[in-house]
Amino acid sequence: MTKPNLLPRSSDMASETSAEFSWPPLESNPEVFTEYLYQLGLPSDWFVGEVFGLDDDSLGFVPRPAVAVIVTFESLKKETDAVAAAKVDFFMKQSPKLDYACGVIACIHSVLNSLDSITLVENSILEKYYRATKTQSPADRATTLENMTEFQEVHTSYASLGQSSVPTAEDDVKHHFVTFVQNALGQLIELDGLKKGPVVVNAASSDILKDTAAVIQARIEAGVYSDSLAVLTLAKVADDIDAAVQALIDSSNGVLEVTSVENKDGAKVSRIKCTATGHEMPPRADIVTAHVNSKRFKKATEWYSYDFAQFEPYIVSHRRKPKCLFCNVTGIVLNKIPSEVEKHMQGRKFVRMKEHVKFFDEAEIDKDD
Incomplete structure (x- = not known):
């Protein structure tokens, strides 16, 4: 046959x-x-x-x-x-x-x-x-x-x-x-x-x-x-995190971290996650180095370490959008970009409305009740 x-x-x-x-x-x-x-x-x-x-x-x-x-x-x-x-x-x-x-x-x-x-x-x-x-x-x-x-x-x-x-x-x-x-x-x-x-x-x-x-x-x-x-x-793909990649992680001040994900075969593989940009990448020194040297990373880490708390209570963290801020004066959602926040606070709308906004401590409200 x-x-x-x-x-x-x-x-x-x-x-x-x-x-x-x-x-x-x-x-x-x-x-x-x-x-x-x-x-x-x-x-x-x-x-x-x-x-x-x-x-x-x-x-x-x-x-x-x-x-x-x-x-x-x-x-x-x-x-x-x-x-x-x-x-x-x-x-x-x-x-x-x-x-x-x-x-x-x-x-x-x-x-x-x-x-x-x-x-x-x-x-x-x-x-x-x-x-x-x-x-x-x-x-x-x-x-x-x-x-x-x-x-x-x-x-x-x-x-x-x-x-x-x-x-x-x-x-x-x-x-x-x-x-x-x-x-x-x-x-x-x-x-x-x-x-x-x-x-x-x-x-x-x-x-x-x-x-x-x-x-x-x-x-x-x-x-x-x-x-x-x-x-x-x-x-x-490298099986482990090599010394060059680990050195980049150690020098990132916590911005880079190792995470584990499942590949399409269901096996666990290591990935490097950038907490500043949200980017995930394979544990390769050339890719991680290129990311660290990128303009996006440099801007993101500048914003990542920026003290936005100085603008409270006018500008606060958005409750549902961790990458955004919320203006309690104008009700506008802002990106976590220092220059954008400063420009917003210098704008005529913010300056005008700020004069009519008053903030209360919760303790004072409870006392009045």
Whole structure:
């Protein structure tokens, strides 16, 4: 008896409207990429992080192990086609219909060339796609992606995140995504769906981050890449709070704290919560450092430690909105921003109404009764 074919066919994945689907570009936002890949089937102990510099000190903050590096760049001139072909586990072409889907293709290249380290979520979108395409040609893999409705639905929901507007096919999208991985031979490989195939860029790579950084620097200096670029990594989530993160927590005067949340698999994982901004982040030194150095954090901590009690009884904490204040004179709700409160108290409405407001102590009221 013939065994049934359990692999999904391209036709099974297609909808009547899939041929008309336009793949909008993804913003190079690590949080968006991470959540996007989680929806596709990346296990929760892996994530997409950001590299904030190409020097050794900056690379030292990047969590290990990193199995892939994604680079989005603006190309200033075409590279030579005379390159060494390479062997990898998975490579797909960027077809005309996927013209703006290079970010998706970079994600696919990153994950599906790292399956010796990553176990995809069973029956997930990405696992179905891999099972359907692992014996296909690079061009056929692109066709299968074009027609995969589940992929399209996830892509549509995440293409609008991390950016103020979603670029359309008519927009001038200047940046392009490529992926760098190490193959079984220890070579650093560039995966670009616009090229004929995988390309060897370093014949003996010992450190994927440092070696990729060296390639990027060389291309910037050669005028191939502009300096308008972003570098992301596919890395494993740290199991514990390391010393660098703990030092940041200890020096935050209680603003940063460790909290525990459940991931989508029901397992408890650590997160760093900023009590000043309400922001939660993974326990990674680079992300926490970037947050601490952000304008939002600096403003929030200034407000967090500000003594709003000096304005009582005219301005008091809002009973139902802990991040807000309430003006007992005008009845207006205010944000906990010192300059906003001071401006309100100097306004004509407050000054005029204050003259007609009288506050009583509860003891005096009880005494009168």
